[in-house]
Amino acid sequence: AEKAAWKFAEENNIDLVTVIPSLMAGVSPTIDVPSSAFLAMSLITGNEFLINALKGMQMLSGSISISHVEDVCRAHIFVAEKESASGRYNCCAINTSVPELAKFLSKRNPQYNIPTEFGDFPSKAKLIVSFEKLIKEGFSYKYGIEEIYDQCVEYFKFKGILQN
Template sequence: MSTAIDDKLVCVTGGSGYIGSHLVSLLLSRGYTVHATVKDLKDEKETKHLEALQGAQSSLRLFQIDLLDYDSIVPAISGTFGVFHLASPCIVDQVHHPEKQLLDPAIKGTNNVLRAAKEAGVKRVVVTSSVSAITPSPNWPPHLVKGEDCWTDIDYCKQNGLWYPLSKTLAEKAAWEFAKENDLDVVVVHPGTVMGPVLPPTLNASMLMILRLLQGCTDTYQDFFMGSVHVKDVALAHLLVYENKSAAGRHLCVEAISHYGDFAAKVAELFPEYNLPRLLFAKRYTARTVEDQGCSTKVDGFRHAVHTMDQIVKDSVESLKSKGFLS
């Protein structure tokens, strides 16, 4: 194996996804050469928007991988200095086969990516977890703020069929275990509900939620708090924890925590022309969690860069309109 590794050559798994596309774009703008992974190189819905990014022609190479196939991952990571592992399924609707749809790709996929990174001599891996690996945590002491030291309750998720939070929690735990056992430099980012401009031709779960709300969806969520965050802030958080050599551990990445009802009210306030339904809640809860501090204060300099909730909502709706999802 060559000892001369270009420190500006990185791999982004899940590069065609919502966060991944913005991260690839940011990396290219900062002079990085990027290996971005997709599920299917023949699917233009995964490739075309990446190939159109500024700098892509000279500094972007696409790789097709299967998270459950270790050998398919190796070429994408080989020769890279750093890895951003974003690829993981996100399903918020009903899950019929949790092992196949969520758990195996998240957990085994993370192990395969980290194993390939270790074998390739990668210097740092940034793993994208989620606020869903921090909460739900019903047994957390009510007087303590939920932050990076809090973990989602695995048993609670299993008992209530919360497969996505379970997948993110178990995948992150697997990442930390691998890092410890194999002396691999791993740092983790925990985005909340990610919204903002859309680059891919398809919508992620968070943007689908706001689209459905604008289209008149009347679903109510009694005990649902959102850690909303702008997608560009999430991409920047990944780059900051990668480049900051002292960054370690877990990094919460949210603008603020708000109840879903308050979020819906904000959307209605900013876009009254859509006549959003007035959502009623049988019971209101008080969130005690990290609030109004943007990304974790451990990410130096990031606090002042975050977009406000008004900006997040406006950028999301304007992008949905410009992309033809809304009239």
């Protein structure tokens, strides 16, 4: 779809700017919990299928890249309003690995049985998604990993997915 948008923009002399979001987490304004939130929270919920999907994401892309949904929305508005913006912008607040994320979540949420041993699975991110272009334009992220996951835990409790 993005390729078609770039082709259309070029053929019609339209300036196009795109924001490529990473795995989005945080409180959603939708009634249903988005699948991306379930994926981001899989280490806490213990959903083995989604934990394996998270591992697959790391194996394919080299890291687990995460942003708060509000920061992704803010990034879209930011580049749309910024005259100097052009091309593609990666929106990624955090680059991590499954084992690093699990250790962080386990320390921050000891009440949940979060797996922290992953055998020979790569413990460090091999590649990181660069958010440098967006930052150089003047964008700043509002949410770090602590805020993203604290909100997600509270959101999942509110939705009845996690126990208090």
